[in-house]
Amino acid sequence: CGMVLTHLNVHPGECIAVKGTVPPDAKSFALNMGRAGSDLALHFNPRFESHGDTCIIICNSLQGGEWGEEQREPDFPFQLGQDAKICISFNDQELTVAVALPGEQQLKFPNRLGLEAIEFFSVEGDFRVKSIKFK
Numbered sequence: 824c825g826m827v828l829t830h831l832n833v834h835p836g837e838c839i840a841v842k843g844t845v846p847p848d849a850k851s852f853a854l855n856m857g858r859a860g861s862d863l864a865l866h867f868n869p870r871f872e873s874h875g876d877t878c879i880i881i882c883n884s885l886q887g888g889e890w891g892e893e894q895r896e897p898d899f900p901f902q903l904g905q906d907a908k909i910c911i912s913f914n915d916q917e918l919t920v921a922v923a924l925p926g927e928q929q930l931k932f933p934n935r936l937g938l939e940a941i942e943f944f945s946v947e948g949d950f951r952v953k954s955i956k957f958k
């Protein structure tokens with residue numbers, strides 16, 4: 824039900840810079856990127872309190888509607904009620920998510936799909952997007 828961007832044609836070396844705010848009562852949000860909604864190279868899902876998880880980032884891929892193996896990252900830079908700045912880039916090996924606010928953290932996830940361009944980008948759940956820049 825959140826924002827969906829398509830036909831983006833983002834290539835390796837470029838980045839998607841998302842700025843926004845985490846509501847004070849946030850439970851979970853997700854940034855999804857790949858070829859389409861059912862073909863995601865990365866589902867980046869910070870969980871404040873959701874699915875029995877507390878303050879952990881879940882990363883996964885979705886291929887033909889099937890989830891891959893989760894990568895669970897306990898280093899959790901997000902804070903309720905705070906702004907966040909997230910830059911996503913990728914190459915043939917991996918996707919990189921750099922969280923520049925709050926704190927500084929980089930998270931890598933394997934490019935399981937062999938994605939050559941990010942066409943699809945969506946934001947779901949408890950994250951209020953203020954700006955998206957393509958650099």
Ligand SMILES: CCCO[C@@H]1O[C@H](CO)[C@@H](O[C@@H]2O[C@H](CO)[C@H](O)[C@H](OCc3cn(Cc4cccc(C#CCN)c4)nn3)[C@H]2O)[C@H](O)[C@H]1NC(C)=O
Nearest residue numbers: 849850851852853866868874881882883890893947948949
């Ligand atoms: C222990 C045995 C069982 O293991 C569990 O099995 C579950 C089902 O597979 C996994 O959970 C799935 O995990 C997948 C990643 O892998 C996905 O996140 C998927 O969600 C897709 C999805 C996306 N959206 C939209 C959206 C997104 C974010 C915010 C909101 C909101 C809001 C207003 N507060 C809405 N809705 N559903 C989730 O359901 C658990 O992690 C996993 N847990 C462990 C420990 O392993």
